[in-house]
Amino acid sequence: MSERVLLRGNDAIGEAAIRAGCDCYFGYPITPQNELTAYMARHMPELGRIFIQAESEIAAINMVYGASAAGARAMTSSSGPGISLKQEGISFLVGAELPALIVNICRGGPGLGNIAPSQADYFQACKGGGHGDYRMVVYAPATVQEAADLTVKAFDVADRYRNPVLLLGDAILGQMMEPVEIRPYAPNRPEKPWAVGGKRQGRAPNLINSLSLEEGVVEEWNWKFKAKFDAMRREEGMVEKVNTEDADLILVAYGTTSRICRAVMKRARAQGLKVGLVRPVTVWPFPYAVLRETARKTREFLVVEMSLGQMIEDVKLSVLDHAAIHFHGRPGGGIPTEGDILEIIEHVLVRRRTGTVTTRGSVIDWTIS
Amino acid sequence: MSERVLLRGNDAIGEAAIRAGCDCYFGYPITPQNELTAYMARHMPELGRIFIQAESEIAAINMVYGASAAGARAMTSSSGPGISLKQEGISFLVGAELPALIVNICRGGPGLGNIAPSQADYFQACKGGGHGDYRMVVYAPATVQEAADLTVKAFDVADRYRNPVLLLGDAILGQMMEPVEIRPYAPNRPEKPWAVGGKRQGRAPNLINSLSLEEGVVEEWNWKFKAKFDAMRREEGMVEKVNTEDADLILVAYGTTSRICRAVMKRARAQGLKVGLVRPVTVWPFPYAVLRETARKTREFLVVEMSLGQMIEDVKLSVLDHAAIHFHGRPGGGIPTEGDILEIIEHVLVRRRTGTVTTRGSVIDWTIS
Amino acid sequence: MEMKIVAERTKLWADKPSPYCPGCGHGIVHRIVCELLEEMGLADNCVFMAPVGCSILAYTFLNVDVCQPAHGRTPAAATGIKRYRPDTFVVSYQGDGDLAAIGTAEIVHAASRGENITTVFVNNAIYGMTGGQMAPTTLPGQKATTCPDGRDVKAGMGYPIRVCELLRSLGGVAYLARTTVHDAAGAIQTKRAMRKAFETQVRGEGFSLVEVLSPCPVNWGMGSLEALRFVGENMTAYYPPGEFKVSGAEV
Amino acid sequence: MEMKIVAERTKLWADKPSPYCPGCGHGIVHRIVCELLEEMGLADNCVFMAPVGCSILAYTFLNVDVCQPAHGRTPAAATGIKRYRPDTFVVSYQGDGDLAAIGTAEIVHAASRGENITTVFVNNAIYGMTGGQMAPTTLPGQKATTCPDGRDVKAGMGYPIRVCELLRSLGGVAYLARTTVHDAAGAIQTKRAMRKAFETQVRGEGFSLVEVLSPCPVNWGMGSLEALRFVGENMTAYYPPGEFKVSGAEV
Amino acid sequence: MNHRCMFAGFGGQGILSMGSLLASSGMMAGLHTTFYPAYGIAMRGGNANCTVIVSDDEVASPVVSHPDLMVVMNETSFDFFQSWTAPGGWMFVNSSMTEKPVERNDVRPVYVQATRIATEVGDSRMANMAMLGAVIKVTGILPFDTVLTAMVKTCPAKILHLLEKNKQVFANGYAAL
């Protein structure tokens, strides 16, 4: 029954996971994702599914490892510090080719930081917080609706590639309520003949493992993984482009900051400034090609993040020298304001880079160092 | 007494740490760094210093946290999986502004992988394996001598910035013995009036902490950290350039692969091919400017890594479109051979990109996707 | 007739309201810790290890050095401090989530090594700071946001862990006791046990721990008096107060 | 007179040499586990959880489903499997480093939740796989690469942890025993205890664990017979064999 | 239209349900809407607050620092949040709980005896509905009926028996101004 209801992001992710056929949830409390754990505590047992409040984030990710090894759709969720603790487990999931959903509702860091929204876990999510060569699809929803939809998709994608998938939200996404249509999802759930457990009935034993001490075997596995990552790159990238055709300046932002940028874009357009928006929906695979393409026509890019600048490296890798890149970022739980972003746009498009931009966290003509 | 002795990399790091005034070592066994832990077990107690075999890597990094909070020069070491487990702790060290040395003697991953040499923890080390915006100086020694020297430097740099420093080596560096001169180091050890413990004698209480629930405070801290990171960028980068002046092709590699590339360079030069080498000694701060500069004259770059390609993103961020970038990488414990690298060089410089390169892991005209 | 002060605010307690909810046991335990530090002349020499939990806010009003490590790792960080500065008096303060869930390995091993620190373990049967989730010490049947129908041990939610009973077999444990603060007698007893624990550390005998049964009225959804009764009746029934080990010997 | 086979290689054991050193206790324990799985008809239904430790190599020669999680997290992963597939028989095999050091929290909580799995805990007082470092169960005075002069409990290297004594107080523990394999009688006793543990799981009574004292001749630097003697004399003295809990009741 | 609202008061005063009812009503009216609560330790002192945006355009950030509609249900919130109200904005004060005068002259104060209105029909815990009625009336954000329908639709089963009284209190609040 697809009806619009007002749902908190954390609850919507939980409900969507349940509808995606999530068999097992393992979690450990941490703000600002607690409602998701509580939602699963309320609803999984009544459906005869598994909910465990684990003794730690590490136990939770390893319970996911076990459940997934046995063929379950399994998930866990946490925030910053807890996700850092799961890095070994995530690397193991990749190494053992186990599907899983990991939700990170980010908070301000580093360290314990605070519980305000942040996007400073981008590097960790996209470049590899754990050890070894690995990649995961990383979804960065901007609305509660999208959080729900992508949660369902995430389970399918995880199963398709036998690889973990990460859902990256910030405290705003987790805590905010918005109208959501919980759709009659049709999850795509493949057979898992590789799973351990259950009656073997004569089949050869299955092995879930990421170790080999024979020379060259782990390298072979890595080549196989690389082929999977390349397939994800080809197949799983998602990006939204708005008003890019005629844009003199393109805003690049994901998640909550993309909402703010969208509002800024409208205000700018209302002022007659041709501003567009590119919003990566998957931050991995990153829409390098789309950005590269837009940089053929547009000469100014403005990247906005709730961090000191992480995704901007990927934007630079797309745009290279073909356009100027500017930056506005707020770390440690700060939220960019429309006014501050607009100031940069005006500085670039209206004042033609004359005068100074006074807002902290703004860089005109960003270069890496 | 500076005499040349034959030392294993792991032992040399241990001895250098001791000479740098390391007060406390906390570790947990993992191959291929076990000799370092064993070295400290043998030598720290006899000097009246602290050695603890912790119950886990997590306990170890948190013991480092405590000891450093009390003013000690503290260190820990591990490999891949164990370093992943320390990510929360590393983020906390940055957040609480505590100096420390973390040694990662990498092995093949992901997951448990194997114990062969690897450089696939580059992203984790340089881009942020833990949560939140942070950076650390990451040294990537190529010889046992350099491992020793940089260990000493690392303690000084950690103290200077009140920030953890990572030493990134691979199994070859850890296990190999080479002649080393253990120099009469003069470590630079500052006062630590911020440390907790000891007689207060009237001073105001000290606080070691990374949390604030007051609005804006964590953001302020982050701005302060950013200033530190910027200072590290300016002051702490180290890079070696060889034969870059007249080079038609520049090899870019660090650590063990840079040794292989150096040999390749010599062989190529012997064949009359003008090949140079840029070796980042610090992989963070990365020598963007140096590479950008060399790309003014040289049009071909070949990046060699024991991974599926991680540092190559930083090379691209330096070189942009100004030169072609090629890649040769071996993941999961594979070691690039001189022959394979030479084949690419010949393909590019001699065969002028005609014919194919047959070695797995080679990419001609690499682009990001 | 002349009057003398017999109880007053300890000097280690800043002149501002504590950050805790009305009727929270953390306040009582903090007060006792501070009084003892003052009375035993340890304040100037003390590092208070704050856990991740409500009491992380101790630094906002206590006039002692504070070190605040990652969730559950308090004993490991305390080990680092005490080993490097054995002249420092280390109070390692932990909640039940911090100590008995995520930090299980760290407390067991700090105890087993006989680290010469004192752990003040505030068992309030709930995750206070994060808003009332089930703790390892939540009682059977007790409700929490992650066990909305009450903790059901048969349904695999785990049996409440009796921390003193868990730790008693470990060689390095010198002093081990459980007390409550649900009434004044309990508070006095708590102070007595804590003093013994502190003395254990001063004498260098090894690891000491006092588990204090303590109310969290807000997350139990109770008034503060009702919460006291819950501690006095339900918690002490499951977690019998008493001394478990003195000077390394079981009692 | 006719002869019958009374002992033979179990069918779950592939026709190739095991990856363990000569005289290693892991082989004896693997053999017992496999024999029981066969005798009790559980083989087809079994998931063998291999730890990170020498016995990670079980998959190279055992004919059962194997799942191999991260170091120390075996009980958590076993929980995931058993909860999702309660019809599966789960053997969670762990070494002393895996179980009693890095995995302390996971074993305590799997036990406390009463997970219906059987833990086979091979205590060889050393880190075998990594080349002989001190384990939480290394005996006082015993040498290892990280305590080259012998484990000195007074110097803060930790007291050896008696795992059965540590876990006995936990509510979810149904069966708990310690045995040795230093002689044939011990091996027979080990098999008997393991059978009880397996039956505990089959009956769904909750968590069961058998701790087996076991030699690691190579990393002890001993001949295999000397190593047997060390188990029989030194280890059993510190770790008394026996049953600690049966059907959830302490014995 | 773009209404940026904040509701603040004691935890027990139904601050969050009043905010989410407004948001639900906005949703049912086919508008864009977000609800964003103060969460985590911020809640512990016993105070609660949330922000709601109702708009005919997509909502950017749901965080509102300077609401043009501020509702304070007790004195603590009055003191704390008075300065947050945007210039020109409304400031609704539960005058049963505080009689302090609004000190700014760039905001439009509205005093509502919300708690009194609530106690007259039901009990003091329904003061939120009385206030919401008044807010709807004065600001005209949404039609009376929309909110009433939303109230019925979103009423949790376990307080269904209080629904009628809540509706009445809401109506009385609406009528009071």
Next chain:
Amino acid sequence: MNHRCMFAGFGGQGILSMGSLLASSGMMAGLHTTFYPAYGIAMRGGNANCTVIVSDDEVASPVVSHPDLMVVMNETSFDFFQSWTAPGGWMFVNSSMTEKPVERNDVRPVYVQATRIATEVGDSRMANMAMLGAVIKVTGILPFDTVLTAMVKTCPAKILHLLEKNKQVFANGYAAL
């Protein structure tokens, strides 16, 4: 010069000390040198091996897959490593432990009764030094005296009492060919 050597045998045969002595000698001769042992679980079966490079140029990777100087101290190593030797390379075999003939005709086999030479003077555990003597003599990698000096310099205190015998065994190995 660039000698790429591998030493293999049982753990107890002093494989690693023979390799590191060669490396130390190279160092003392002012040459570039690396020593790289098999490590980790590879050691567990009871076998040991290591590779040593002695060169007048910097050493790239210390890993040697195809040594031009292969030394096998027992039969298992003989079987396993025979094929690894680089074409044209030396293959030194401890013929006290195996009498198998080298089956390749593109390598130069040298049989040394290393264990026997060792037992004549000291005990079988000194076979490594006998073999090293022979290697030095046949290949001329380094001068006899350099290795002898290195042996004295690097001899650990606790086996100092065996030094003289080791020197003798080394000399006898040198003399044997």
Next chain:
Amino acid sequence: MAKGKIVVDIDKCKGCELCITACRHGVIALAPAGRANVQGYRYLEVIHPERCTGCAMCAQMCPDAAITVWRESGKGKA
């Protein structure tokens, strides 16, 4: 005259009543509803000073260290 005396630091008090349960002599009570301190809490008041024994039980229970207790001297600090 009473043997004891207490002084409440009203602005630190959170009105939790823990002290009241501890006082066996009915010396203390919360201020009437509507009266609140700077923190917004009903605070503790001394209603029967004459009954106070200075036993300090109230102070033993106060989580906010808001109570100072005096007792007739000769008995020393508790």
Next chain:
Amino acid sequence: MAKGKIVVDIDKCKGCELCITACRHGVIALAPAGRANVQGYRYLEVIHPERCTGCAMCAQMCPDAAITVWRESGKGKA
């Protein structure tokens, strides 16, 4: 005739001698020095087959499951 009989899977044996300590009847011993199996180990040999009781103690101890034991029937599987 002996009541029992064992057969050793020589190529699985690692010569650890654990079985030998378990056999109270001196039935088994390691092969003479110099004789090794495919793995390179001195392996187990039956030196006094006539003494074997089929008690299977040797098999109980073998970490490599290298011993098969027969016993006079009527006693069933151990």
